[in-house]
Structures are given as structure tokens and as C-alpha cells.
Amino acid sequence: GIQVEQSPPDLILQEGANSTLRCNFSDSVNNLQWFHQNPWGQLINLFYIPSGTKQNGRLSATTVATERYSLLYISSSQTTDSGVYFCAVEHAGGTSYGKLTFGQGTILTVHP
Amino acid sequence: DVKVTQSSRYLVKRTGEKVFLECVQDMDHENMFWYRQDPGLGLRLIYFSYDVKMKEKGDIPEGYSVSREKKERFSLILESASTNQTSMYLCASSASTGGYEQYFGPGTRLTVT
Numbered sequence: 001g002i003q004v005e006q007s008p009p010d011l012i013l014q015e016g017a018n019s020t021l022r023c024n025f026s027d028s029v030n031n032l033q034w035f036h037q038n039p040w041g042q043l044i045n046l047f048y049i050p051s052g053t054k055q056n057g058r059l060s061a062t063t064v065a066t067e068r069y070s071l072l073y074i075s076s077s078q079t080t081d082s083g084v085y086f087c088a089v090e091h092a093g094g095t096s097y098g099k100l101t102f103g104q105g106t107i108l109t110v111h112p
Numbered sequence: 113d114v115k116v117t118q119s120s121r122y123l124v125k126r127t128g129e130k131v132f133l134e135c136v137q138d139m140d141h142e143n144m145f146w147y148r149q150d151p152g153l154g155l156r157l158i159y160f161s162y163d164v165k166m167k168e169k170g171d172i173p174e175g176y177s178v179s180r181e182k183k184e185r186f187s188l189i190l191e192s193a194s195t196n197q198t199s200m201y202l203c204a205s206s207a208s209t210g211g212y213e214q215y216f217g218p219g220t221r222l223t224v225t
Contacts, residue, residue, distance in 0.1 A: 033214065040121075041149075041200055043216040086155070088214075097162045098143045098206040099170070100214055102155040 002027045002091040006103035013077050013110050021072040021106045023087030031090035032063050033100070034072050036083050043086065046072070077110045084108070114139045116217035118203050124223045131190040133220050135203030141215075142208050144186035146170075146178065149200040149219075161186055193224045 003026040013019055023032070034046040047054050047061040049070065054061055058077075063070040074081055084107050088100040119134035135144065145160040147170075157170030159178040167178050175197060179187045186205075190197055200221050206214040 031212065031214075035216075041202075041219040041221065043202065043204075043219075045213065045215060048213040088155075097160060097168065098208075098212055098214060099145070099157060099160060100204075104154050 002029070002089060002101050004087060004089055004101050004103040006085075006087050006106050008106060009104065010107045011109070013108070015077060015079060015110055015112050017077050017110075018073070018075045019077060019108070021074070021085055021087075021108075023070040023072070023089075023103055025068050025070075025087075025089050027068070028092035029065065029089040030092045031098070031100070032070055033088050034061055034070070035086040035088065036081075037086065037105075038083055046085075074108075077108075079110045079112055082108055082110045114141075114205075114215040116203060116205055116215050118201075118217040118220050120220050121218060122221050122223075124225065125190075125193050126225055127194060129190075129193050129224075131193045131222070131224075133188040133190075133201055133203075133222070135186045135188070135205075135217055136184055137186075137205040137215070138184065139205065139207070139215075140183065141205040142183075143206045143212075143214075144180065145204040145206075145214070146176075146186065146188045147202045147204065148172070149202060155202065158188065195224050198222060198224045 035043040084105045087103045146158045161180040203217040
């Protein structure tokens with residue numbers, strides 16, 4: 001199956017700092033999503049980005065599908081950005097039915 | 113907005129009980145999924161369904177079954193709950209196959225004692 005690796009596993013920031021989270025995947029993908037898991041456990045959709053660049057407020061993401069990686073940028077971080085960030089991909093080979101394979105996540109802590 | 117709901121946020125059951133976790137989506141999505149999340153193991157796919165009455169095993173189907181009698185509803189069944197099934201269970205849905213955004217419900221924290 002496809003492998004998904006996220007880095008760094010943990011990240012501690014002061015409020016106002018910028019950060020970059022990385023997601024590497026081992027094969028071609030139909031879908032790549034970034035999620036933020038809130039303290040109550042819900043996965044919040046941040047970006048659907050199988051290729052290209054998107055921006056949403058202080059967050060932006062870039063996927064370079066040919067090089068098999070994606071980056072999530074968080075600018076001017078706030079304490080509410082704390083939580084776990086997941087990258088998940090749908091393998092392009094065969095009939096996937098939309099199944100996602102998740103990375104292990106990056107735990108972000110933003111201190112005031 | 114897509115909405116995926118799950119029947120309970122927190123559930124406590126005894127070993128050996130039959131447990132039903134319900135998931136409902138309101139966007140007429142073809143695909144529905146059940147994952148479990150455990151510390152250190154991440155999110156793992158249990159079962160998924162790509163149409164009414166159709167189901168496929170995911171990566172960790174042992175000890176679980178599913179039911180999809182209506183398009184909007186996907187149930188996860190623990191036939192005889194065990195303590196190693198204590199976990200966070202997350203339901204998701206997506207449209208059709210191949211490259212569609214997946215949306216998640218709020219999750220159910222199940223404790224089996």
C-alpha cells in the first residue's frame with residue numbers, strides 16, 4: 001500500500017510564529033487532504049489539494065504531485081491552531097473507492 | 113455544507129455486549145467509511161461502503177461488521193465488544209469514487225469495560 005510520512009512529529013511555537021508541515025507520500029495519488037483535529041476529536045477539513053496551491057486566510061498548502069510531497073503553511077500562529085494536523089491521501093492505483101491513508105500526524109502546540 | 117453525524121459522542125459498554133454505532137450523512141454521498149483512531153497507531157480503516165448494501169473490508173475488519181440499508185446511513189456493529197475495541201471511532205463520507213473530498217463526523221469515544 002501507499003506510505004504517508006509527516007514531519008515534524010511535534011512542533012512547539014510561540015504565538016505569532018510561522019510554521020511549515022510536510023507530508024511525503026510514496027506513490028501517485030487521486031486525492032490529498034489536510035485535516036486539523038480539534039481537542040474534541042473531530043477532523044476539520046483544511047484543504048483538498050491533490051496538486052497545486054491553495055490559500056485560506058492564514059493557512060496555505062502546496063502539493064507537488066510529481067515529487068510526491070505536500071506542504072502546509074501556517075502563518076502568524078494562534079493558540080487556537082494547536083492540535084494535530086493530518087495529511088491523508090487516496091492511492092491512484094486500481095479501484096480505491098475513495099479510501100484514505102493517513103500519516104501519523106504533527107502535534108502542534110502554540111503558546112501565548 | 114456537508115454534514116456527517118454520529119449517534120453518540122461518548123459511549124460506555126460492557127465486555128460481550130453488542131454495540132451499534134450509527135452514522136448519517138446528508139449529501140447523497142455514495143461512499144461511506146468507518147475508521148478507528150488509537151494513540152500511536154493513527155487512523156485505520158475498518159470497513160467502507162461504495163453503495164447501498166455493498167461493503168468492503170478495510171485494514172482492520174476483525175471483530176466488526178457493518179450495515180448499509182439506506183444510502184445516507186452506515187452502521188458499525190461490534191458483535192461482542194471487547195476491551196481492545198476501546199477507541200475513537202470516526203465515520204466519513206465522500207461522493208463517488210476517485211479523487212473526491214472526504215468529510216468526517218464528530219467521532220464516538222467508545223469505552224468497553
